[in-house]
Amino acid sequence: MLHENSHPTDQELLLAADGELSARSARVVRTHLSACWHCRARMSELEAAIVDFVRVHHQALDAALPPIGRSRAQLSARLSDLAAKPEANSVRGFFHFTSARYPTAYVCFGLLSASLLLALLTGQALRSILSIHAPMAVATTVEDGVEPNRKLTPGATRPVSMHDVCAVAHEEVVVDVPSALREKILREYGIVEKRESDFEIDFLIAPRLGGTEDPQNLWPEPYASSIWNARVKDDLEERLHKMVCSGEVSLKTAQNDISADWIGAYKKYFNTDKPINLTTTVDVSGLDSYVSKLFAKMWPSESTIREKSSHDPRRPMCQVLIRNYHLVGRIT
Amino acid sequence: MESIDHISLPALAATASSPDRSEIECEVMRFFEEFRSPLLRYALSFGISVHDAEEVVQEVFLALFLHLRSDKSRKNLRGWLFRVAHNQALRKRTTLHQQVQTTSFDWMEAHIQADPSPNPEERLFADQRTQRLVAVLKALPETDQYCLRLRAEGLRYREIASVLGMSLGSVSISLTRSLGRLLRADRS
Numbered sequence: 001m002l003h004e005n006s007h008p009t010d011q012e013l014l015l016a017a018d019g020e021l022s023a024r025s026a027r028v029v030r031t032h033l034s035a036c037w038h039c040r041a042r043m044s045e046l047e048a049a050i051v052d053f054v055r056v057h058h059q060a061l062d063a064a065l066p067p068i069g070r071s072r073a074q075l076s077a078r079l080s081d082l083a084a085k086p087e088a089n090s091v092r093g094f095f096h097f098t099s100a101r102y103p104t105a106y107v108c109f110g111l112l113s114a115s116l117l118l119a120l121l122t123g124q125a126l127r128s129i130l131s132i133h134a135p136m137a138v139a140t141t142v143e144d145g146v147e148p149n150r151k152l153t154p155g156a157t158r159p160v161s162m163h164d165v166c167a168v169a170h171e172e173v174v175v176d177v178p179s180a181l182r183e184k185i186l187r188e189y190g191i192v193e194k195r196e197s198d199f200e201i202d203f204l205i206a207p208r209l210g211g212t213e214d215p216q217n218l219w220p221e222p223y224a225s226s227i228w229n230a231r232v233k234d235d236l237e238e239r240l241h242k243m244v245c246s247g248e249v250s251l252k253t254a255q256n257d258i259s260a261d262w263i264g265a266y267k268k269y270f271n272t273d274k275p276i277n278l279t280t281t282v283d284v285s286g287l288d289s290y291v292s293k294l295f296a297k298m299w300p301s302e303s304t305i306r307e308k309s310s311h312d313p314r315r316p317m318c319q320v321l322i323r324n325y326h327l328v329g330r331i332t
Numbered sequence: 333m334e335s336i337d338h339i340s341l342p343a344l345a346a347t348a349s350s351p352d353r354s355e356i357e358c359e360v361m362r363f364f365e366e367f368r369s370p371l372l373r374y375a376l377s378f379g380i381s382v383h384d385a386e387e388v389v390q391e392v393f394l395a396l397f398l399h400l401r402s403d404k405s406r407k408n409l410r411g412w413l414f415r416v417a418h419n420q421a422l423r424k425r426t427t428l429h430q431q432v433q434t435t436s437f438d439w440m441e442a443h444i445q446a447d448p449s450p451n452p453e454e455r456l457f458a459d460q461r462t463q464r465l466v467a468v469l470k471a472l473p474e475t476d477q478y479c480l481r482l483r484a485e486g487l488r489y490r491e492i493a494s495v496l497g498m499s500l501g502s503v504s505i506s507l508t509r510s511l512g513r514l515l516r517a518d519r520s
Contacts, residue, residue, distance in 0.1 A: 011508040020489050020504070049514040056465050057484045061373045064382055068368055071386055075364055075393055079357045082397055178490075179497040200405050230405065 008032060013043050017050075020113040023164045145199075147263060148219035152188055153204050155259025156217040160210040166245035177218060185218050200230055204262070205236040205255050209244065209295040228263050232275040236266045243269065360397045363413070370485040372419045377481050378421040380428065388420045411491035414482060418495050461518070470516040472510055479506040 008016070008029050016029040033040050033272045177185075182201045191199060199220035205211030221230050240258060243249040249269075257265040267273055345487075368389060375385035395416050400406075469477065475496060482492045489503045 009508075010512060011504055013433065014508050014511065015504055018483075018489070018507075023375065045515055046511055049511040049518070052461075052465055052514060052518065053480060053511070054470075054484050056469065057373070057481065058463060059462070061376055062369075064376065065369055065372055066382060066386065068365075071368065071390065072361075072364065075390055076357075076361065078394060079360060079397055082394060083354075083357055178493045178499055198408070 005032075007039055009034065013039065014046055017043065017046065020257045023161070023167065056191050060191065070236060136273065145220070145222040147261070148204055149189065153216075153219040154216055155204045155255070156212045156214040157255055158208040159204055160251075162245070162251065165210065165241070165251060177213065181213065181215070181218070185215060186220055188215065189295055191220055198311070202230055202233065205259050206241070209237065209254055209258065210251060211255075227275060228266075232266060233262055235276065236269065237261060239269050344381065348441050356397060356400045359400060360393055363396060363409070364393050367410070367413055371413060373479055374414060374485060375417055375421045377477065378425050380421060380425050384424050385421070388417060388424055392416045408494065410489060411487065411494045412493070414485070414487060415495045418478070464517050465514060472513065476506045476510045479503055480510050483507060503510050 010027075012029060016026055019026070021029065035045060098281050122280070174205050186199065199222055201210045201218050202221040203213075204217050204219060207213070221233075236258065238251065240254040244251050244254050257268065266275070270276055371389050371392060372385055375388040376382065378385075392413055396409075396413065399412070456513070469480075471479075475498070476498055479492055479498075482495060487495070489500050492498070492503045493500050498506075
């Protein structure tokens with residue numbers, strides 16, 4: 001624990017210089033430095049070492065960097081090529097790779113997997129098309145994993161002052177969970193390695209609302225959640241941050257509400273029973289048949305999908321629709 | 333059933349909340365303008381050639397395009413860019429069998445430019461000091477070098493921890509240790 005009268009270590013001095021200390025600890029270090037020439041001299045030496053490193057780092061490397069023009073043009077062209085390719089490119093690449101190297105067994109496996117995938121996605125597409133007719137029913141449905149397991153993730157907070165909470169705008173706070181902690185959370189939730197990329201480790205109580213980077217405050221939130229997803233939760237966190245800082249809601253209430261049931265808290269603070277971004281009025285007359293027809297045209301084979309990508313000007317629009325309604329974006 | 337042709341596509345476009353591809357391409361190009369030089373410097377720090385480092389950077393932004401197109405998390409994209417660059421550069425170095433033989437500091441030693449000071453005595457002193465610093469940096473563990481470089485490119489401790497798969501405490505210890513060594517070298 002830092003005290004104004006004890007000399008901070010070099011590590012604490014560097015943390016303070018880099019703005020990585022809590023507001024309270026930073027204040028203690030500042031107060032100490034204003035009184036202690038010895039530590040000010042050490043701080044200056046550390047700063048001088050940083051200046052030296054940055055000078056050496058840039059001195060050789062900057063001179064070696066080629067002008068940006070050529071690589072900019074190259075990237076632009078490659079992006080255009082990539083954008084013109086169907087998003088299932090990677091799936092095709094897998095089949096191509098396996099068929100070239102392991103002709104029989106892997107192709108059989110690939111065909112079987114493709115059949116299962118198609119069956120699964122068809123079900124999703126149909127469910128989602130139905131959801132266009134009945135948005136209210138879908139919007140109130142809570143999918144697996146969008147709320148944490150209370151036993152594993154009850155929420156955890158640290159002591160913070162209102163100044164700590166409100167000194168920085170909510171959107172400026174970007175926190176990424178270290179990979180070791182991420183793995184621990186996934187293990188606790190029994191998520192096998194293969195599916196790790198399908199999850200984002202999210203804070204139940206956001207750091208800016210006093211939440212800690214603690215396994216009790218973290219859970220694997222599925223990317224695939226279509227309605228109550230991480231973005232909706234981000235909106236809630238931002239709303240609560242504003243309400244706490246304007247005095248409309250106490251910090252304790254905000255922490256309790258979000259940790260008890262964040263979806264319930266969203267409904268309470270946005271006064272809605274579905275996420276705001278889904279309530280935009282959309283004229284969906286004929287949309288289901290449009291999507292169905294496009295799917296009907298695209299399902300038969302991979303070659304048909306490939307063909308449509310190059311010839312059908314409506315295909316990009318279908319992809320927008322698919323993404324917008326969270327249908328089966330990754331198959332096209 | 334209504335024909336596809338009867339649907340107004342512009343009207344449908346207006347309903348879309350996700351950016352279309354051209355928007356994503358523009359977004360990727362904006363990121364490229366901002367992060368190309370820092371990422372290129374970082375890729376060069378793996379001791380690969382400028383050509384290979386440029387290729388790594390291209391791959392990073394192509395991966396970013398796919399990432400954004402798949403509607404994946406946009407949290408900490410700067411850390412994400414450096415993490416992909418780190419992995420790609422490591423892969424490139426391994427593929428090229430350049431591991432360990434060359435480090436960025438070997439490369440820098442060869443390319444570092446002489447101090448422009450007109451006073452020969454000052455120039456000699458500055459050059460000797462730079463050589464001494466480079467010698468210390470070369471002797472640092474590789475992870476410590478990465479930490480320093482990522483910090484020099486403006487990454488916060490959390491971002492560095494995420495790129496290198498370390499804890500926040502380890503990042504802090506690594507940076508303090510490295511700067512301590514630089515300080516001692518300067519005093520000697």
